[in-house]
Amino acid sequence: MSDERETIRAAYDQWAATYDTNENATRDLDAIALRAQGFDLAGLDVIEFGCGTGKNTATLLEGAPRSILALDLSEGMLSAARARLPDPRVRFVQHDITAPWPVAAACADLIVGDLVLEHVESLSVVFAQAGRALRSGGQLFVCEFHPYRQLRGAQARFESAGEEVKVPAFVHDFSDYVNAGIGQGLSVVRVQEWRDEGALGPRLLSMVFAQP
Numbered sequence: 001m002s003d004e005r006e007t008i009r010a011a012y013d014q015w016a017a018t019y020d021t022n023e024n025a026t027r028d029l030d031a032i033a034l035r036a037q038g039f040d041l042a043g044l045d046v047i048e049f050g051c052g053t054g055k056n057t058a059t060l061l062e063g064a065p066r067s068i069l070a071l072d073l074s075e076g077m078l079s080a081a082r083a084r085l086p087d088p089r090v091r092f093v094q095h096d097i098t099a100p101w102p103v104a105a106a107c108a109d110l111i112v113g114d115l116v117l118e119h120v121e122s123l124s125v126v127f128a129q130a131g132r133a134l135r136s137g138g139q140l141f142v143c144e145f146h147p148y149r150q151l152r153g154a155q156a157r158f159e160s161a162g163e164e165v166k167v168p169a170f171v172h173d174f175s176d177y178v179n180a181g182i183g184q185g186l187s188v189v190r191v192q193e194w195r196d197e198g199a200l201g202p203r204l205l206s207m208v209f210a211q212p
C-alpha cells in the first residue's frame with residue numbers, strides 16, 4: 001500500500017470512533033442527497049464503495065435490496081459499520097477501491113460511492129471497476145465535495161486530541177467525473193449541486209451514471 005493510502009487508512013481508523021457523532025455538515029448533507037435519489041432498491045444487488053461507518057449502507061438497506069457488498073479501506077470504520085448493521089444481506093469487506101474489486105463482472109444493479117473519491121487520485125481507476133461490476137441498465141451514484149468547495153480548501157478533516165487532522169485529498173474537476181464515466185461507456189443521467197440552507201455556493205456535487 002502506498003504511503004499516502006496508509007496515511008488515509010490510519011486517519012480513518014482514528015476518526016472511526018467519532019465519525020458518526022462529530023458535527024459534520026458534509027456528512028449530513030450527503031445523507032440527504034442519497035435519500036433524495038429515491039432509488040427503487042427492492043431485490044437489487046448493490047455495491048457501496050467507501051462505506052465508512054455504514055451511514056448510507058443503513059439507508060440503502062431500508063430499500064430492501066437483495067444484497068449489499070460494502071467496501072472500505074479502514075478496518076476501524078468497518079467495525080463501526082458491522083456493529084451498526086448486523087444484517088445477513090450486507091457484507092462489509094476491507095478493500096482498497098483502487099485495486100481490482102473482489103467481484104464478478106456484471107454483478108451489481110446499483111453502485112454507490114459517497115465522500116470517498118476525494119481520497120483517490122485517478123477517478124478512472126475506480127470508474128473502470130464500477131463499469132465492470134455494473135449490469136446492463138445498472139446505475140452508479142457518486143456524491144463528493146463540490147470542486148468549487150475543494151478549490152477553497154475543503155477536504156475531509158477531524159479533531160483528535162485538540163489537533164486538526166486533514167486526510168490527504170485530491171481536487172477533481174466536474175469534467176473529471178463526467179469523463180471518467182464516459183470513458184467507461186456510461187451515460188450521465190443526473191447532476192445535482194447540494195447547498196447548505198441559504199448558502200450561495202454548493203457544498204456537494206452528485207451524479208448518476210447509467211450502464212447502457
Ligand SMILES: C[S@@+](CC[C@H](N)C(=O)[O-])C[C@H]1O[C@@H](n2cnc3c(N)ncnc32)[C@H](O)[C@@H]1O
Nearest residue numbers: 012050052072073074077096097114115116119
Ligand atoms: C468521509 S468517509 C465517507 C464514508 C461514507 N461513505 C459516508 O458518506 O459517510 C470516507 C471513507 O472512504 C474510505 N476510503 C478512503 N480511501 C479509500 C480507498 N482507497 N478504498 C476504500 N475506501 C477508502 C475511508 O476509509 C472512509 O471510510
